[in-house]
Amino acid sequence: MSTNFPACGGRMEYVCLGCGARYPHDSLLYACPKCDNVFLLENPDFSSLKKYDGLYWRKLFDERTASRSTALRGIFRYYELLVPFLAEDDIVYLGEGITPIVEAPPALRSIVGVPFSYKNDGQNPSASFKDRGMACAFSYLKWLCRRHKWDEVLTICASTGDTSASAALYAAYVGPPLKSVVLLPKGKVTQQQLSQPLGSGAAVLELPGVFDDCMKVVERMAERHNVALLNSKNSWRILGQESWAYETAQWFDWDVSGLCVFVPVGNAGNITAIMCGFLKLRELGVITALPRVFGVQSEHADPVYRYYAAPPQQRRWQPVRVRASVAQAAMIGNPVSFPRVSALAERFIAEGGENSFQMIQVTEQQIMDATLLANRHGHIACTQGGECLAGLVNAKILGLIGEQERVLLTATAHSLKFAGFQEMYFTDSFPPEYGVTPDKSLDNRPLLLLSENSREGRSDADYAELAADALAERLQLEKK
Ligand SMILES: *Cc1c(COP(=O)(O)O)cnc(C)c1O
Ligand SMILES: [Zn+2]
Numbered sequence: 210m211s212t213n214f215p216a217c218g219g220r221m222e223y224v225c226l227g228c229g230a231r232y233p234h235d236s237l238l239y240a241c242p243k244c245d246n247v248f249l250l251e252n253p254d255f256s257s258l259k260k261y262d263g264l265y266w267r268k269l270f271d272e273r274t275a276s277r278s279t280a281l282r283g284i285f286r287y288y289e290l291l292v293p294f295l296a297e298d299d300i301v302y303l304g305e306g307i308t309p310i311v312e313a314p315p316a317l318r319s320i321v322g323v324p325f326s327y328k329n330d331g332q333n334p335s336a337s338f339k340d341r342g343m344a345c346a347f348s349y350l351k352w353l354c355r356r357h358k359w360d361e362v363l364t365i366c367a368s369t370g371d372t373s374a375s376a377a378l379y380a381a382y383v384g385p386p387l388k389s390v391v392l393l394p395k396g397k398v399t400q401q402q403l404s405q406p407l408g409s410g411a412a413v414l415e416l417p418g419v420f421d422d423c424m425k426v427v428e429r430m431a432e433r434h435n436v437a438l439l440n441s442k443n444s445w446r447i448l449g450q451e452s453w454a455y456e457t458a459q460w461f462d463w464d465v466s467g468l469c470v471f472v473p474v475g476n477a478g479n480i481t482a483i484m485c486g487f488l489k490l491r492e493l494g495v496i497t498a499l500p501r502v503f504g505v506q507s508e509h510a511d512p513v514y515r516y517y518a519a520p521p522q523q524r525r526w527q528p529v530r531v532r533a534s535v536a537q538a539a540m541i542g543n544p545v546s547f548p549r550v551s552a553l554a555e556r557f558i559a560e561g562g563e564n565s566f567q568m569i570q571v572t573e574q575q576i577m578d579a580t581l582l583a584n585r586h587g588h589i590a591c592t593q594g595g596e597c598l599a600g601l602v603n604a605k606i607l608g609l610i611g612e613q614e615r616v617l618l619t620a621t622a623h624s625l626k627f628a629g630f631q632e633m634y635f636t637d638s639f640p641p642e643y644g645v646t647p648d649k650s651l652d653n654r655p656l657l658l659l660s661e662n663s664r665e666g667r668s669d670a671d672y673a674e675l676a677a678d679a680l681a682e683r684l685q686l687e688k689k
Pocket of ligand 2 (some may be wrong): 225226227228229230241243244245246
């Protein structure tokens, strides 16, 4: 076996989740022309991969860990499971994927009552997991441009903040013929997230309203104009996000039995991709048992939770109107990927049993408290990562986690992107609609050591002396 770039020449097909129609991979499709339902991508020759056993694939993926080929260092380490017709030059690599899994330290473990780890997807280039899907979608777009000799392609997305940061970054890197346009709900993305597409040079347009409004606009644009839609309606993004499952399985030495995975659910693309990924590995014999997947939603944006909370015969899909949420990246009332989740959950349950897919609901207060708790123990969780921890706490209270099970949470973005919510917590300035009351014992803010004018008229040495004394006094330190 070698870690050279694999022979390319495979195929993929869009498979409609409504009517089952199949379409070839050589045009960019978002919804079925026949019935308007969403797609998943499938390799029609997947069974030919089975001529090798699970051991072969495990060895190949393990060997690629040491690859010097940039194209194979990120999500395309799992090339055969993603887009097996890309050439090495098509692959866009900005350092995405292969994110660390970090165990909760003992003090945090004992507070929560269960050992767990975080997979830090905030350690991706634009600081969220969205880069996994974008790396795949942009690599495919490069292939499309090459094949059709396009000289200008406008990429467009609606975003709760991280999709636009990621899309703008990858478009800026690839450059012409790609140009990036992002549409954001005004005031509903953080300052940090807004600064990202601006810095990458994208055209940034704001629309009063919420994400669901922006999504409807870009869907219309994709129907009427020649633009490349980069929301997770674009199934190449879902495909790239499957890499989270591959990496997780590889990290646990290809044994994810007894693993409980917690995922925040917004547009529901990520949880779809994670289930797809584990099912594929299972089908190839790379893993022999599925993990259990827990989707987590805030009670301020919980349509998927509500659907599954009803008894199976009474389930009826109904979008909700969202309320203000600190898990802002998941504040979506009408998730585009709901048909995907329901199809995948069914397959997951058929393979892994009734308890292998579950939805958990958390409060805004729990999300904020859990985010701070995680980060005060050395994690770098965003509010959606905090939402996962809150989900674990609730799942444990509900008796859903077994004694012998292991738990993996996902921190879907870096904590720095959501620093504003931490600031609101510390300064007790949440607008009432969030329903968050700070726990004063977690309060933390900078203290001014000396008065503003104390530097004036003092030498460097005097000033250092004065400040050191003030600091020692503040810390109540004795002279040694
Ligand atoms: C997009 C996003 C989510 C929600 O993921 P979906 O695929 O839309 O369900 C959660 N957390 C962060 C940080 C995100 O950027
Ligand atoms: Zn269809």
